[in-house]
Amino acid sequence: MYDFEGDHGAPAAGASGAPHRALMLLELPRWTVEYGSSRLIDLAAGVLPDRDLGQGRPVLVLPGFSAHDKLTGRLRAHLAQRGWNVHGWGLGTNHGLTEKIVTGLPKRFADIAARYDEPVSIVGWSFGGVLARWLAHENPHQVRQVVCLGSPWRAEGERTRATGMFEKSKDKHGIVPNARAIIDQVRGPVPVPLTAVWSKTDGIVPWQGCTVDPSTDPIAENLEVLSSHVGMVANPLVLAAVVDRLRQDPAQWKPAS
Template sequence: MYDFEGDKAAAGAGGSGPHRALLLLEVPRLAGELAASHTIDLVAPRRPSGDGRPVLVIPGFRATDGMTGRLRSHLKRHDFRVHGWRQGANIGLTDRLIDGLVERFEGIRKEYDEPVSVVGWSFGGVLARWLAHTYPGDVRQIVCLGSPWRADGERTRATGMFERSRRKHGISDRARPMIDLLRGPAPVPCTAVYSRSDGIVPWRGCAVDASEAPPAENVRVPSSHIGLVANPLVLDVVVDRLCQDPDDWQEFSWRSALARKWSPA
């Protein structure tokens, strides 16, 4: 994220992020993850388990709705009513994007007249946390994919891009209060999906403190960072969590998730 704490604090939090070798492997790994997810969808039984519930998917920094297309198409396959954020490239906490996100969320909430689940990828997950804190009665749950929300995860391989974007596009006066707010415990069920082999963000900054009320849990996956919206295991986690009843929450289990996925429809 933005280097709110300055270079000195960033250095104390672990330098510039994951090892460079992991960064260089991001794109090759994505190709394999994307191919695997398409192949598995061809053979796995279709399970329309979403019951038409609304889901908003927020892309990561510098990403667009097009880059979350694989995730959204998978959720649609499971009968969720999935929506992109329609703000173009996610260039950070500008007034235009903040106001646009609020308008988009409120529009979906009004359209369905029920709480909306929010899935955020990377910085999009940080924004999902902010929506949960701002609209706790209107957000059903959040799923954050490789989202460095903690202060000790502030310095990442993308921090330089955030700072260049701040110089080019500016930053809202609301930015720092937003970050301070979202760093509190999420007031709705929250699932943090992270990878220890993430090549862009430090995984420890993405993990949440486990809680039962409201539920907060971590799910570790073998994935690249940019592949978190295409990796077949991540897609299984997202579907499984979005199918949970917030009032009867069941802790994530790989055995249960995969058994449900491959059982006859």
């Protein structure tokens, strides 16, 4: 994420550092395979659709840093095909903790929440998962659950292959004065059921920074998958995990077996 300490690339104490460069270079070819595989699965599901899984419940999907709604289209289509009412964030490209996003995202969430007589689930990819945690902290009674996909929310995950992009974006697009306070807030236990999906073969963020500790956060769980970082919103294993967790009843929530 951001280089709040001004250390210009040095990992924070206890941090694992960015993933190996080889994993980063494999991101695009792996994404191609993951995307194609999930398309084939959904084409097959179109013949024998299981459209009652979501029961019309609302889901808000947040894109990762430097991404936008188009790049979460595969995930959103997969959920919509299975019966969820799925919403993109409608804020253009995710440039981080800018005034537009810090002001606009709560308004977008409030607008969606007002349409339904029930809490909204939030699925956040990468930095979008960090923002999902923030929304849950701010709106605990309106958020059903949170699913984070490769989201480096811990201090141990601060140094990623995208940290330089965050710093350039901060110079170009700005950052809110309370950005550090927001990050400190999201590092506390989330008050709703949370699933952290992560991969040891992630080529962009260190997986250690994406995990949760169920011993201190009892309504949070880890789900390890084999996936690239970019492919988190298209990988068939990840999509299956998201569907499974969104089906859970928060009143009877329990970790995946």
